[in-house]
Amino acid sequence: MSLLTIDDLHVTLPGRPALVDGVSLTVDAGQLVGIAGESGSGKTVSALATLGFLPDGASTTGSVVFDGRDVLRMNRKQLQEMRGNDVAMVFQDPMTSLHPMLSIETQLTEHFRVHRAATKKQARARAIELLELVRIPNPAAALEAYPHRFSGGMRQRIAIASALACEPRLLIADEVTTALDVTVQAGILHLLHDLREQTDMAMLFITHDLSVMNVTTDYLYVMHSGKVVEHGPTRDVLAEPAHAYTRSLIEALPGAREVLAAPSTAAEGDRA
Amino acid sequence: MTLLEVTDAVVDYKVPGGNVVHAVAGVSLSVAAGEIVGLVGESGCGKSSLGRAIVGLNPLTSGSVALDGAPVGALKRRARPVNERGLQMVFQDPYSSLNPRRRVWRQLADGMPSGLSDRAAKAEAIAILGSVGLPKATADRFPHEFSGGQRQRIAIARVLAAKPSMIVADEPVSALDASTRAQVSALLVDAARDHGMGLLMISHDLSGLRYMADRVAVMYFGRIVEIGPTADLWDDPKHPYTRTLIGAIPRLGRDATLPLAPVGEVADPTVKGKNRWGRKRATEHVVEHPELIDIGGGRMVAGGVEDAAAAERAIIDGRSVL
Numbered sequence: 272m273s274l275l276t277i278d279d280l281h282v283t284l285p286g287r288p289a290l291v292d293g294v295s296l297t298v299d300a301g302q303l304v305g306i307a308g309e310s311g312s313g314k315t316v317s318a319l320a321t322l323g324f325l326p327d328g329a330s331t332t333g334s335v336v337f338d339g340r341d342v343l344r345m346n347r348k349q350l351q352e353m354r355g356n357d358v359a360m361v362f363q364d365p366m367t368s369l370h371p372m373l374s375i376e377t378q379l380t381e382h383f384r385v386h387r388a389a390t391k392k393q394a395r396a397r398a399i400e401l402l403e404l405v406r407i408p409n410p411a412a413a414l415e416a417y418p419h420r421f422s423g424g425m426r427q428r429i430a431i432a433s434a435l436a437c438e439p440r441l442l443i444a445d446e447v448t449t450a451l452d453v454t455v456q457a458g459i460l461h462l463l464h465d466l467r468e469q470t471d472m473a474m475l476f477i478t479h480d481l482s483v484m485n486v487t488t489d490y491l492y493v494m495h496s497g498k499v500v501e502h503g504p505t506r507d508v509l510a511e512p513a514h515a516y517t518r519s520l521i522e523a524l525p526g527a528r529e530v531l532a533a534p535s536t537a538a539e540g541d542r543a
Numbered sequence: 544m545t546l547l548e549v550t551d552a553v554v555d556y557k558v559p560g561g562n563v564v565h566a567v568a569g570v571s572l573s574v575a576a577g578e579i580v581g582l583v584g585e586s587g588c589g590k591s592s593l594g595r596a597i598v599g600l601n602p603l604t605s606g607s608v609a610l611d612g613a614p615v616g617a618l619k620r621r622a623r624p625v626n627e628r629g630l631q632m633v634f635q636d637p638y639s640s641l642n643p644r645r646r647v648w649r650q651l652a653d654g655m656p657s658g659l660s661d662r663a664a665k666a667e668a669i670a671i672l673g674s675v676g677l678p679k680a681t682a683d684r685f686p687h688e689f690s691g692g693q694r695q696r697i698a699i700a701r702v703l704a705a706k707p708s709m710i711v712a713d714e715p716v717s718a719l720d721a722s723t724r725a726q727v728s729a730l731l732v733d734a735a736r737d738h739g740m741g742l743l744m745i746s747h748d749l750s751g752l753r754y755m756a757d758r759v760a761v762m763y764f765g766r767i768v769e770i771g772p773t774a775d776l777w778d779d780p781k782h783p784y785t786r787t788l789i790g791a792i793p794r795l796g797r798d799a800t801l802p803l804a805p806v807g808e809v810a811d812p813t814v815k816g817k818n819r820w821g822r823k824r825a826t827e828h829v830v831e832h833p834e835l836i837d838i839g840g841g842r843m844v845a846g847g848v849e850d851a852a853a854a855e856r857a858i859i860d861g862r863s864v865l
Contacts, residue, residue, distance in 0.1 A: 309722065310720055452585040453585070453793075454787060456802075457790075460793070461801060479720070481721075481795065482794055483793045485793065486793045486794065486801050486802065510797050520722065521795070523721050525751050527795060
């Protein structure tokens, strides 16, 4: 059975076109699923619905079933138990997801103490483990520091560590590398890849960057105006897009024509 | 013929604690008329400081910038004389580079020669807006009425109104959606080619520059580490940093693999002495071998090819250290 099944989800705000207009998608345990689309396509709103976060005043139809339970019908307490524990999320800008005035220790131990009722000492040990996992040098010293001390890439690693605290079964990564330089982005992509090898965590990976999507995800959903226009195994979709919108997205990328023209051969320069 | 000539440019910033950061540590660069040069590097490498210094928004600590043989000084409180307006800049964020309270055509008219009647200036503005693909009605509107991509077109039109011979564009498309990026880049490139202008495109995205620039300069830690014709540099990068940068770009295509990840973070020029998180040894190598050596075919590599091999070893050593 799938870990997450979104079935015919509609999210609407009164007097506006639907934010999400009949989206269905599934994520299996351990699977890396991508949602691609431009700004305003509804990719983030769909992902947030998985955590039970909806815009104020929004009405929904359809269902979001995580591990057999409908998230849209959960009460506040059930949602709180799920968030950060079974399903965790990492955002684009680590400076807004990390609190600037709390130490890294406070931020990395909170989930574990809340969800696992751990002692301060146990939580600290776990925090050091997490920082090692995301390859922060000298974790004990890093725990004492505050977010501003770290570069963008390091902050994103810490934000990922905090999401991993309770070993979630599903991690939602929303544009996690968009604000980073390519070399730093490559480091984060490797980290996510390694985490997946080490755990059977599933990942819902959201980005507008199709090259990043191509090298990270197994299965891809392409969204446009609140609808899924195309889905399939990532490399098939990106090499031979069936929908005109997907094709136009790929063609807007520098060097994409070569790839589309010769779908089964390597892109020029892959040797580099 | 050389249009823009930057010689040994140095830009220093004072940081709290009395330290000085060399954001740009001695860069020489030239752009010919009708040539498109890409300047690529990661955050903090000094590319924007260099771009701003070229147009005079930052004072140079030392070194010089010359346009058509005439020196370009730093901007002061007074407006630049009309005959020095041949150098123009396009910024990353068109929200902040356009005045929200003035009509589009008025802003375009600012760059035109003085003494033009309103009627003539507006007609000229409409013609220029047309050349960047915007309808006539754009002229009477305000910047907030447009999308990001349209606003960047207006910013480009404003630059073109001054009839520049040289444009410096600092990340002109990074704030735009992927589908509009290609169009706006093409617009800048076409404008430069059609009018025989020089264009310096500053970007963090080498894959985007690859299809536009005639030559690319790679900047790292305040210095140019490699410069050469775009295709040669992309297909056969000589400097280890260029290789790292190209290797880290994720690719399309069925055979694409995870990009290569360098160990550690980009060196931070504000950290004095021992750089705790940086790619320390590679950075030291770049600092020790800053001089660009001509390796033929219009290509220059910091320290030359033999030293570049040594730098590669330094980077590999750095991996085992970190």
